Amino acid sequence: MRRFEIDAARVGERVDKLLVRLLPGTSRATVQRWISEGRVTVNGTVCRPRDVPGLGAVVEVEPGPPPPSEAIPDPTVRFAVVFEDEHLMVVDKPAGVVVHPARGHWQGTLVSGLLARTSFQGAPADPRDPAGALRPGVVHRLDKDTSGLLVVAKDEPTREGLKRLLAQHDVEREYRALTLGVPTPGRIETLHGRDPRSRLRFTSRLEEGRRAVTHVSVVERLAGGRAGYVACRLETGRTHQIRVHLAERTQTPILADALYGRRCVDPELRVVEERLERHALHAMVLGFVHPISGERLRFESPLPADMQAALEALGSLR
Numbered sequence: 001m002r003r004f005e006i007d008a009a010r011v012g013e014r015v016d017k018l019l020v021r022l023l024p025g026t027s028r029a030t031v032q033r034w035i036s037e038g039r040v041t042v043n044g045t046v047c048r049p050r051d052v053p054g055l056g057a058v059v060e061v062e063p064g065p066p067p068p069s070e071a072i073p074d075p076t077v078r079f080a081v082v083f084e085d086e087h088l089m090v091v092d093k094p095a096g097v098v099v100h101p102a103r104g105h106w107q108g109t110l111v112s113g114l115l116a117r118t119s120f121q122g123a124p125a126d127p128r129d130p131a132g133a134l135r136p137g138v139v140h141r142l143d144k145d146t147s148g149l150l151v152v153a154k155d156e157p158t159r160e161g162l163k164r165l166l167a168q169h170d171v172e173r174e175y176r177a178l179t180l181g182v183p184t185p186g187r188i189e190t191l192h193g194r195d196p197r198s199r200l201r202f203t204s205r206l207e208e209g210r211r212a213v214t215h216v217s218v219v220e221r222l223a224g225g226r227a228g229y230v231a232c233r234l235e236t237g238r239t240h241q242i243r244v245h246l247a248e249r250t251q252t253p254i255l256a257d258a259l260y261g262r263r264c265v266d267p268e269l270r271v272v273e274e275r276l277e278r279h280a281l282h283a284m285v286l287g288f289v290h291p292i293s294g295e296r297l298r299f300e301s302p303l304p305a306d307m308q309a310a311l312e313a314l315g316s317l318r
Helices: 015-022 028-036 110-115 156-167 241-249 267-276 305-315
Strands: 002-005 040-042 058-061 080-084 088-093 147-153 172-180 186-194 210-222 227-234 281-289 296-300
Touching: 015 028, 015 040, 015 058, 028 040, 080 296, 088 110, 147 156, 156 281, 172 241, 172 305, 186 241, 210 241, 210 305, 227 241, 227 305, 267 305
Parallel strands: 147 281
Antiparallel strands: 002 058, 040 058, 080 088, 088 147, 172 227, 172 281, 186 210, 210 227, 281 296
C-alpha cells in the first residue's frame, strides 16, 4: 500500500495525473486501471480518475498485478451464437462465464472463446481503451453469473456504431429476474457509482455519480407474494444496475444474489435459492438497428434451465 498526503504543491491536479508523477515508472493507463478496480482511495473513499484531491487529503494506492497483454483464444469456452454476419455477432452467454479478461479472471472468458472462432479473429481493439487488447469488439457486458444476450462487433465502424446506439439509449435490453418479495412496478432513476465501503459493490446511495434508469414491471407474483418474476428494461446500462436498483430501491433483491442480496430466512425459498447456485438474472431481449445495414434486429433468449426450474418451484408454493 502506498500513501500520499496532498500538500499545497499538489493541489488542483486530477488524481490519475497526480499519481503518475508520484509513482515513477507507472503509466497513466495503469493508474486508471487501478482506479477502475477500486484500488485507489481519497480519504478512504474509492475515487474516479477525474477527482481532484483537496489540501491535506490522503491518497492511498494498492498496486495491482499487471494484466496479460492480450486475450488468449480458448476453443473450450462454450456459448451459443444467435446471429452472425460479417460485421457483428449476437451470442447467448451462459451463467458462470466472464465476458472479458480482468482481475481474477484471465482465462476461460467469452472473449477467449470468440477469438477461437476464425470469423472473429480480426475484431479490432479500441485504441482509446487502455485494456482494449483484452476486450476486442466488446461494447457492453453481462456479469459473470448473469446469462443471456450480448452483441459484439467484428470491425471498427460497427463497434463505434453500436457504442453510439448504447450512448443514445437506442438499444432495447430487457432482463428477467426472480426476486425475494415483489417489487413495486415503475421507473427507477438514481445516481450510480462504486460503493465507497467495498471494492466489489456499486450503490445508488450517493450524492454524485452517473445517471442510472431502470423500468421495472411484475410478470408474476410467486409463492403467495414472497417472491416475484419481474421484467427490467434498461434505459442506461451501469455496472450491476439492476441488482443495485432491486436491492436498494425496491428492497426486493434478486434471488441468490450473494453480493447484494440478504440472507433468506424463508425455508421454502432458501431451498430454491440453494438449488439455483447463481443470481437469478437473465438478459432475455436484445434489439437494435444494425449500424451498417440499417436493418432492425431483435432477439429473444428463453429462460435457461436453472432459472426455469426455480420459476416453476416458486410457482408451486402457496
